[in-house]
Amino acid sequence: MKKKEILLDYLKNQKKEQFVSSSDLAKILGVTNRSIRYYVKQLNDDVPDLVESSREGYRYNWQYFEVPKVDESVDGRRFSILRYLLQKGDDGVDLFDLAEELLVSESTIRQDMSALQELMQDYQLMIKQHEFRYYLTGTQEAKRLLIMTLIRKKNGDAPSLEGEMQQFLGEIPLSVLTEICQQVFDEFNFHVNQYFFQNFILHLIIVLNQKWQDESKVFSSPSLPMIEKIAESIFDHYHLELAQEDKFELALLCDGERGHREVEVSNYVSKNVSASLHRALEELSSVFLIDFTDQQFLNRLLLHTQNLYNRVKNKKVKRNLSALEIKMRYPALFDVAVYLSSLIATDLKIEIAEDEIAFLALHIGSFLDEQKKNAEKIHTLLVGSDYLERENQIQVLLESRFGDELLFVSADEIKNTDSVEFIISSEKKFFDYDAEVVFIQEFLRERDFVRIRKGIERTKQKRYLHFLEEFLPKLIQKEACIALEKVESKEEVFSFIGQWFFEKGFTDHHYTQRLFEREKMASTAFTSGVALPHTIRYEGKKTGFLVLKPVQPLYWDEQSIKLILAMAINPADSHDFNRIFPRIIEILVEEYHVNFLRRSQTSDEFIKRLIELMVADGYYD
Structure with missing residues (x-):
């Protein structure tokens, strides 16, 4: 590498607003100040104004010349190419078919393949070509890591999910809406984690962006009084009414979070919508290598899909949402939502607008974000009273204290004993798990919380030790x-x-x-x-x-x-x-x-x- 290229790389690694003096650069490169001025002149001759100069020294001109790396600029078309490569597997994809499908030239596809090949190297994957067919080779784990990384990428300085929610709400402040819901939840002693709360607000935004004329059949729900209270507060603040249909959708979400056995999702969602979504998710999982079997996510998406179906059938789709912004900021995530929508639309013989696809993208994005967070949490089994309601109360209390660190799993969700890292039990008995065990009183006291805190620390130490024992021998x-x-x-x-x-x-x-x-x-x-x-x-x-x-x-x-x-x-x-x-x-x-x-x-x-x-x-x- 030439000295001027070393100089340019060094300036790129400095803070954007920071100038580096000529004498400091000369020391770093082992040359004279005059040489530094010469290198800067050469760089600016190649690309005008590439390096800025001032009395303080030099800096890279980020304003005009910051170009994202390949892996940060994978647009919708290249992500679609990846999707086809994953979907076709050993059969590969044909160059000419791909160009026709994506409405671009063969040379464009070749350029995209070249750019993607550079990206693949970072994930131990390779795109191989034989005559006019392309094949993606590598392990399933590497493919999944690539897809998840791209889906979570944002283009540019994109706002957070909360920022997108605020755009959907318009003049209604998101902070006020969340405060209303949080106050009512507290009043009804309904304590939830951040993921559920975010999803609840997302569903609430959806129903505020639609108008219902026809009332559907009514269901009973133990959470309905709480939702009625939220609806009253929203009406008092903004004179917006929630239809009964919308209230029951939100109440069913809360029922599922409470653990009520009488949740009526299966009664609320029609069989054809349920079957269609399950088929679509199964294909989506096989293409994008993402596990969509989380039951709470499935319930929420079933409710959303049923209401989407109702909106389309009743022609109540509202077209004032920032679908374009989501499409531009989260191209890979939006492409996943487009693929899911196309499968559902074909199956149910309906047309799904981009606004609805945007909502699906937010649903999937929120789920994937939580999936990533949950992977870092300690998978915890709570063993307690024979009374389900009492066990639920204990879990809610523990989640309020340790929800950022613990992910509670039910005995039904445990696939093998290795999937449980931490057991909290009010019953003194032997557990056939290689997990940290803490015994507590059924009616929790402060010393129980201290025991749990120490157990969490020991579990984290054990987890780090296991990581080192696996990772260092590979290194x-x-x-x-x-x-x-x-x-x-x-x-x-x-x-x-x-x-x-x-x-x-x-x-x-x-x-x-x-x-x-x-x-x-x-x-x-x-x-x-x-x-x-x-x-x-x-x-x-x-x-x-x-x-x-x-x-x-x-x-x-x-x-x-x-x-x-x-x-x-x-x-x-x-x-x-x-x-x-x-x-x-x-x-x-x-x-x-x-x-x-x-x-x-x-x-x-x-x-x-x-x-x-x-x-x-x-x-x-």
């Missing part, structure tokens, strides 16, 4: 712990590291050069006797560590280095890597920890010692 291979002989300089070390990573398939042949580029910015050596050489960006083909132990102390920027831990990081592993890197730094600034690790004779022993240090003192991420 540090058997042959990746090497005694380094006949190497006397940092330059020789970098050459050795770059060659080793390249030969093992972790990086390309430019890796050594990138190590030098990073090192010029600041030394990766520590006074504790360890060095952690790595590149500026995560750009490895695979993720891996290389452990080097100099036989003789190696002098590196005036530090005597006894242990070297080199890293190649694939962007797809950045989340997992970021779970360990700060802790590794925290450990290795202490010299006795460096010495402890250096005494390892094999990679297995190194991993064992590293894990021991990382979980010391009950640490977890």
Whole structure:
């Protein structure tokens, strides 16, 4: 990489408003101030105004030249191509059929395939071509990770889901609407988690954006008085009336959250709508590799789909929603909703407007966001009284205290004993689970909450230990712990590291050069006797560590280095890597920890010692 390119990369990595002085840049690149001015001139000759100048120095011109990376700019068409690749599997997709289906030229499809191929590398996937057919190859796990990442992407500075909700409400403040609902919920002792509350507000917004003329059949619901109270408050504030049909839809949602056995979703939703949605979700799951079997999500979507069907049949669709904004900001998510809508529309022989598709996109997006949050929560089994109502009361109380950390599952939802991490029980008995168990009183006291808090901490520690035991052996291979002989300089070390990573398939042949580029910015050596050489960006083909132990102390920027831990990081592993890197730094600034690790004779022993240090003192991420 040329010096001017190194300069440009360095400026891109600074804060947007920050200028860097010419003298600082000269020190970083090891050149004169005059050379810096020359490089800037060259860059601006290539692209006018690419680098801004001032008395304070230089900075990258973000206002005009910030271009999103490929994985941040996958538009609806490219996501559709991915969908076809996933759907066709081993049969592949035909270039000419794809161009005809998407109404673009063959050359456009080839360009899209090239851009997508670059993206695939970050997920250990590959698009292969044979004559005029394309095939997506790789593991199911990698494909699912790719799809979920793209679905959750937003284009540009898109507002949150709450921002989209506010656009639908117009002049009605979302904050006032949520306050009304929260006050009524509290009055009726109806305590819910944030996901349900968000979905309730979403359904309420939907019914406020529609007008009903015809009343459908009436159902009984224990939550109806609470919904009547909310309807009264909305009328008092904004003179908007909720139709009885809408009130029952909202009441059924709340019944499901309360755990009432008399929930009448199956009675409310017609058989043809229910069957159509289940068929559509089954196909959607097979194409996008997303699990839509969550019962509460299914109930909510069934209610929504039934009301969508009613609106279409009664021609009560209201066309003033920001479907275009959602389509532009969440192209992949919108494409999923379009696909679901097309399946339902074909099955039920109806037409679904873009406004309705936008609502479906918000439903799916909210569910996927909660699915991601739930994956991070501790799956908890509550065992208590034989009285369902009492057990529900205990769960509501615990969710109000620990809802951000615990996800309560029922015995019916447990697929295997490994899926339960934490058990809270008011019955003293043996549990055949490899889970943390805390015993509490049926009528909770403060000391019970203390026991639960300690149990949560122990469970998080156990979870982090399990993660380390799985992740670190993948990072540090058997042959990746090497005694380094006949190497006397940092330059020789970098050459050795770059060659080793390249030969093992972790990086390309430019890796050594990138190590030098990073090192010029600041030394990766520590006074504790360890060095952690790595590149500026995560750009490895695979993720891996290389452990080097100099036989003789190696002098590196005036530090005597006894242990070297080199890293190649694939962007797809950045989340997992970021779970360990700060802790590794925290450990290795202490010299006795460096010495402890250096005494390892094999990679297995190194991993064992590293894990021991990382979980010391009950640490977890």
